[in-house]
Amino acid sequence: MSIDLAQFHETFFEESFEGLDVMESGLLELEQGEVDLENINTIFRSAHSIKGGSGTFGFTAVADFTHDMETLLDQMRNGDRQVTADIVNVLLGCVDTLRSMLTAIKDKEDVDVTAVAEMSAKLQAILNGEVVHDGAPGEQVNDTVVTSKEQSTGDGWNICFTPFQDIMKTGNDTVRLIRELRELAQESEVEAITDNLPALEEIDPEGSYISWNIRLYGQDINEEEIREVFAWVDDECELEIKPLVVGAAYTGPERRDDSRRQEDAPDRRSTDRRSKASESSSIRVNISKVDELINMVGELVITQSMLSQFGDDEFNEQHLERLKDGLSQLESHTRELQESVMRIRMMPISFAFQRFPRLVHDLSTQFGKKIELVMSGENTELDKTVLEKIGDPLVHLVRNSLDHGIESPESRINAGKSETGVIELKAYHQGGNIVIEIRDDGAGLNKEKILTKARDNNLIGNDERLSDEQIYDLIFRPGFSTADVISDVSGRGVGMDVVRRNIRELGGAVDVASSPGEGSVFTIRLPLTLAILDGQLVGIGDETYILPVISIVESLQVREENINAVAGNAEVYRLREEYIPIVRLYQIFDIQPASEKLSDGLLVVVEAEGKKIAIFVDDLLGQQQVVIKSLETNFRKVEGVSGATILGNGTVSLIIDIAGLIELYQNDIAGLAPSVKGAA
């Protein structure tokens, strides 16, 4: 009897990649000095399963490689070998190598034999008791940079730059990179390689499909300058930098080639991660969630057959009561079914968080900072779509905290803080939202520098007075580069405006609080799901609009004596001890209301991003769950409107975007105010 082993391959790969993740996080914990026997055991067990599995399926290269790792881990477990940072780093490198080997096998590609050989040589060296001074993969890269620089005072460089497809979504621009490169050289040639260009109808307009061959001619360009240009995209592209050499002056091709592969390995790892994080079209669902669904569908079928009876025979009044019952059952079942289906899409945020330990580890080595990453609330669930899209903004924010927020160990000691900086990632539910906080205990944002920069870029007027909050908010403005403002560490700032835009697209909000010397907190608020919303229907004139119920604080009848006019054109309403601006929606949306008199209608007090407004409406029409439809599919984005939905009678109703409306209102007021003052 023969069994086709191939059918188990997928499970093997899935389990192996999970095992590698376990090993990685275990190793990262080891590195923080917790030599915990249980931890080493966990790592050992994962390695052992991979070894066993790969042996069974005939992937001998993987099995042999893992065997060496296992030997080393075994010695650590038995206490025969001291756990040192060097060993942990080599083991982390091994995890990367294993991952790229498995990916290659899975995709039926050739395994990068040289890289594997090099890594296993390092392992052997440790096993043979040699002292290995081998840093993290990052440092290796630096080593080669130095070597290649010595080798290569040639005539220039040949750069092969292959951006990943979604490079532009992270706010990077290949054209700008190339332009910067060309500025380095006196003469340059750029060749576009369009081999990967898909058929026209498959092109994602935001995707990047072209790779570039760039030749820079000039004696005085060094590799570091080139790498600097790519500093912020190095995990979003494949990059090959080779000196242009005329004749046979070039001596070490072998070595360079190897080191280039070494460099490649972590790159590829991050690709895998990325594809896992953003392109997985399948999800693992807990069996109980599926059972729940099957039950619901069963109920629904029963209700349906009950209702269909009415169609069979003559309908008379006695049936009416039962029909009503049936319909109300149908309603509750539909709602429950909807909720169950939604729950299937919910996934724990740990899927987005899991990449951070490694990111922080790699970056802190690179920047020479000591950083502890604390994560909490990893089991908070949110919609899969939201989860996939929040990854990149989070990476930007964490990178930002790490680069700009946390100070160098020396300045931390000078400031009387502990040498190790803390970055805290925290997720929790609040109302109908999920909140993610990225907190660092660094220096905090520098108000003066932000102000100067904003004035330089004409984002604010010279004599404008801003509250702290407004100042911090400036960093999210387009055209404001955080780069040389908050620190001089990196050459290029992360576009915070892109971060805010991405989060807004998800219907969320991001803001920052900071106190000098104590650090900053970025708070992201996101809706739990993108598809359905609890809506309050309101009527203004002939129109029906929908306000998200979660934004509504209260609705009230107007008492004339509480209305106050401010500066002529703005009105506020005194509600208990608060003054809330009154927004006449019909003015902003330019429609005809039933009445312009406030006391004829109602005020709905809504809140977004910490600001409250009272929207004047003619009438409240009831609450219902609405399915959100995008206006952008066939039209475009409309300010103050987050989408549309179809009501029970088939007509379209617009869903108000509260944050957008507040902005519209403020612009409106700002636009009117000067003329009023001028008149007075």
Next chain:
Amino acid sequence: MSEIAEEIEHQEIANEYKELLTFFLAGEEYGVDILRVQEIKGWDTVTNIPNTPEYIRGVINIRGSIVPIIDMRLRFNLEKRDYDATTVVIVLNVMRGNKESRTMGIVVDAVSDVYNIPLDDVKASPDFGTAVDTEFVTGLATVNEKMIIVLDIDHMLNAAELEVIDTISE
């Protein structure tokens, strides 16, 4: 556009014929590629979209998708005309770039006919004489002694204000 539709289009190019749906607008007859027409429906109430130009009448629900409706008379600054029994909405598939297809409706005075026109008969348009900006005209065709103005709907419905905010948010 589906592959089949593309194939048909190719065949037609090979046969050098183009099928046009024509409609009336302010006394002139205009034609659009019939393969782009999704459906024709009577005028029905629309939901207004705030802060948009007047010619964007609003949006309607067509089997679950939200479709904007554009009044062609207002779009080209023609005299207003009350909607009556012949007023129709032609629902079109508009290509944006080469991939994305959007559904949009245009309000016109009346539908006219369907013609099969040899491509050779479509002549370049002179720079004057039509109410619609010549920018959006592919050419002029003559059928039974009548002139038909062939429109470039992709260009027309993607132009100007429809795109403004898109570019900002990208």
